[in-house]
Amino acid sequence: MSGRRVTMTDVARRAGVSRTTASFVLAGRRDMRISGEAEERVRRAARELGYRPNLTARGLRTSVTRTIALVSDIIATTQFAGEVIHGALDAAGARDHVLLIAETEGDPNVETRLVEGMLDRQVDGFVYATMYSREVRLPAALRDARVVLLNCYTEEARVPCVLPDEVNAGRDAAAVVLAAGHREGIHVIGGRHMTNGTPEGVWAGLERMRGIEEVMAEADVRLDGVVECDWQPEDGHREVRRLLAAKTVPRALICLNDRVSLGAYQALQEEGLRVPDDVCVVSFDDSDLATWLRPGLTSVALPHYRLGRTAVEVLLDGKPDPVVHRIPMPVMLRASHTAATAPPDPAVRPGT
Numbered sequence: 001m002s003g004r005r006v007t008m009t010d011v012a013r014r015a016g017v018s019r020t021t022a023s024f025v026l027a028g029r030r031d032m033r034i035s036g037e038a039e040e041r042v043r044r045a046a047r048e049l050g051y052r053p054n055l056t057a058r059g060l061r062t063s064v065t066r067t068i069a070l071v072s073d074i075i076a077t078t079q080f081a082g083e084v085i086h087g088a089l090d091a092a093g094a095r096d097h098v099l100l101i102a103e104t105e106g107d108p109n110v111e112t113r114l115v116e117g118m119l120d121r122q123v124d125g126f127v128y129a130t131m132y133s134r135e136v137r138l139p140a141a142l143r144d145a146r147v148v149l150l151n152c153y154t155e156e157a158r159v160p161c162v163l164p165d166e167v168n169a170g171r172d173a174a175a176v177v178l179a180a181g182h183r184e185g186i187h188v189i190g191g192r193h194m195t196n197g198t199p200e201g202v203w204a205g206l207e208r209m210r211g212i213e214e215v216m217a218e219a220d221v222r223l224d225g226v227v228e229c230d231w232q233p234e235d236g237h238r239e240v241r242r243l244l245a246a247k248t249v250p251r252a253l254i255c256l257n258d259r260v261s262l263g264a265y266q267a268l269q270e271e272g273l274r275v276p277d278d279v280c281v282v283s284f285d286d287s288d289l290a291t292w293l294r295p296g297l298t299s300v301a302l303p304h305y306r307l308g309r310t311a312v313e314v315l316l317d318g319k320p321d322p323v324v325h326r327i328p329m330p331v332m333l334r335a336s337h338t339a340a341t342a343p344p345d346p347a348v349r350p351g352t
Contacts, residue, residue: 151164251279
């Protein structure tokens with residue numbers, strides 16, 4: 001029967017039963033008196049004909065389409081968060097759902113058009129995601145839909161959120177530095193990301209710094225400096241060069257992401273300082289840079305895959321409670337964090 005879709009009527013005719021009987025068998029109904037022999041004929045006919053249910057028609061009858069949507073700003077086209085999509089696809093596939101992916105590039109008009117298009121296609125629910133953790137305003141079109149927020153949160157709507165556990169990530173990064181034996185000369189590069197464009201800081205920076213400061217306070221250790229700057233390699237390079245030019249040789253650097261660490265590595269190398277022999281470096285994100293740098297960079301990983309998977313699982317579990325699901329961020333230990341030796345120049349006291 002190539003050239004057209006196999007219908008329920010075709011299956012019923014092959015099995016020698018009524019269309020209603022075939023429909024009940026393939027729907028898994030157990031409340032009808034259908035003989036085992038007839039049921040087996042229906043299932044065999046469906047296999048032989050290659051029958052596939054018409055999910056669109058079923059969705060119109062039941063209002064359940066087994067499709068969900070992930071709507072994001074720029075996640076789908078960035079190399080850093082591909083694992084978010086992977087995790088979401090795996091979770092949807094495990095529950096026999098199809099995941100539709102749409103990207104808005106941050107344009108509210110595009111966002112409205114895409115969301116309304118998904119609603120017209122009767123998707124069962126939405127994962128609303130952002131590339132960078134931040135507060136969002138839920139689009140008006142989603143106010144009455146089933147929604148889970150991914151990597152973002154809102155104070156105005158009672159919906160579940162899935163976020164990386166950045167506070168405990170900061171605590172873990174600080175703990176690595178302390179475990180390496182450092183109690184002075186500890187500097188943070190990047191801080192809360194308080195720049196002209198983000199004068200109040202960014203959510204990840206605020207959360208990571210909170211965790212770092214909590215652990216240091218518990219250990220009665222004072223940070224020798226927190227440098228606020230952007231989180232790019234050139235910023236890490238510039239700020240570490242400034243420290244060294246002021247005759248401040250740090251014993252440990254906690255960089256707020258791997259790009260900052262790249263710049264810090266370069267600045268230290270230019271001054272003849274070695275990681276980790278002279279300066280311990282610990283970072284966040286665990287991007288590809290962490291493994292490319294030499295020595296390998298100890299970094300607290302963003303759990304991209306688990307974020308995507310958890311968001312879809314929460315959505316399909318159907319529990320609308322406004323719970324914040326914080327996903328642990330594992331510490332990827334590499335060579336950059338081991339205990340430092342005494343500074344190479346005895347005339348310069350670390351951390352001063």
